[in-house]
Amino acid sequence: MDIWDAIYKFVSEVVYEYYTDDSKIQTDKELKHLVSKIYDYGFLQKPDCPQTLKTREEAIKYITMIMFTCSAQHASVNNGQYDIYAWMPNGPTTMQSPPPVDKEVTEQYIMESLPDINTTLESMRVAAFLSHRSKDFVPLGKYPEVVAFDKRMRGPIERFQKRLKEIEKKIEKRSTLKDFPYEYLHPAHMENSITI
Structure with a gap:
């Protein structure tokens, strides 16, 4: 919730800076086009998904x-893939036997069900690739090109970065109490967007 709240506050500041009232949301052609494309290709025209935005509050949400x-949701499911799937029994990508029909399963049955070594290595390679930080990694909250071109964004971005730093400290403090630190939602390890 901390990251959601930080993003929500940031977006609120930006929306209220650029849209002085709800009518500005309704007449923004680029925003309409974006929402339309997301509705068609992201939400696949599901009836309970928004097709238009009428108010600043709708735009913020x-x-x-x-x-x-x-950013955060993608990081939570993507960044730990190698940690989870490198040990094949945690999440085998294929099974060589049908699912068991009763609770009495032997160790031999489990071992025979797991993929062979080549499939395991290939799965590990894919998980490592997906979990690896890209060369052009830009962490959440970093917008160097925007700050250079639009002075109105400086304040909201600086406050957003400050909130993210507070979240980082909270996560780091909590991680000192654990045997294994939880890094997947650490803002400094989260991309600004999906880059796979």
Whole structure:
């Protein structure tokens, strides 16, 4: 919730800076086009998903959802893939036997069900690739090109970065109490967007 709240506050500041009232949301052609494309190709025209935005508050919630999904949610399911799947019994990518039909399963049955060594190594390679930080990694909250071109963004970005730093400290403090630190939602390890 901390990261969601930080994104929500950031988006709120930006929306209220650029859209002085709800009518500005309704007449923004680029925003309409973006929402339309996401509705068609992201939400696949599901009837309970928004097709348009009418108010600043709707825009704030919508943009927060998109930013959270493309940063924090993606990091939570992507960044730990190698940690989880490198040990094949944690999450085998294939099974060589049908699922058991009763609870009495032998160790031999389990071992025979697991993939062979080549499949295991290939799965580990894929998980390592997906978990690896890209060369052009940009952490959540870093927007160097925006700050250079639009002075109005400096304040909201600086406050967002400050909130993210507070979250980092909280995570780091909590991690000192654990045998294994939880790094997947550490803001400094989270991409600004999905880069796979």
